[in-house]
Amino acid sequence: MRPLIAGNWKMNTDLKQGVDLVLALRDLVKGHDSVDCVIAPPFTAIHHLSHLLAGSGIEMCAQDIFWEKSGAYTGEISGEMLVSAGCRHVIIGHSERRQFFGETDETVNKKVLAALRHGLKPIMCVGESLDEREANKTIQTVCSQVKKGLAGLSGTALRDIAVAYEPIWAIGTGRTATPQQAEEVHNSIRGLLYELFDGATVKETRIIYGGSVKGDNIDVLMAQPNIDGALVGGASLKADEFARIVKFQPV
Ligand code: 13P
Secondary structure (H helix, E strand, O other), X not given: OOOEEEEEOOOOOOHHHHHHHHHHHHHHOOOOOOOEEEEEOOHHHHHHHHHHHOOOOEEEEEOOXXXXXXXXXXXXXXXXXXXXXOEEEEXXXXXXXXXXXXXXXXHHHHHHHHHHHOOOEEXXXXXXXXXXXXXXXXXXXXXXXXXXXXOOOOOHHHHHOEEEEOOHHHOOOOOOOOHHHHHHHHHHHHHHHHHHOOHHHHHOOEEEEEOOOOOOOHHHHHOOXXXXXXXXXXXXXXXXXXHHHHOOOOO
């Protein structure tokens, strides 16, 4: 399956820094078209940077979406707005949004369905806390998030979804899950998807890993059978390091 490497810039970069980063990245990944390469800058940079990405093969992603079409929802951004600004993908339910902004599996589900209605491809994030891992609740927690986040989804719509497994204890900590830890969870997510959806579609569904992915650990992660890409935070802010991740070589 075609790998997906997505850079989540989070709340970083002003417009000039964003432009510099895109221009550098565009050159570094030029012609490397065996991977879907996606960047998720802050909302304020999306429109401008989309123009710079034209013809580069790199696709634009938002970091969030609101499910209503329009109206009195101060501060929110609709799917239609994202599409008109150049987005093709959207990150939904990142653990930082769940932790700091009250996202729940129910709001994640509404956002996933709204994104699909607008033709945006959701990257739906799930992941356990350190306490949950230490209490042996990883698989249970993650599978429950996946099931609730994808409730009401038709079988064929799953094809446009990527599930991002991001253990909270590995985000921004430099403490990556081992390839075996990640593979175990990805394999369980795949198993759950087989229970819920059509097998042919599940085979094509990308399950990507996030949490301290760097140039020096991507190759071993991508060698796992159920790791189909990466959602990269900090390392996506450095053009050369992100390009190295995009050009991974499974070992
Ligand atoms: P880091 O790569 O900085 O650990 O962040 C991961 C992440 O949260 C991507 O969405």
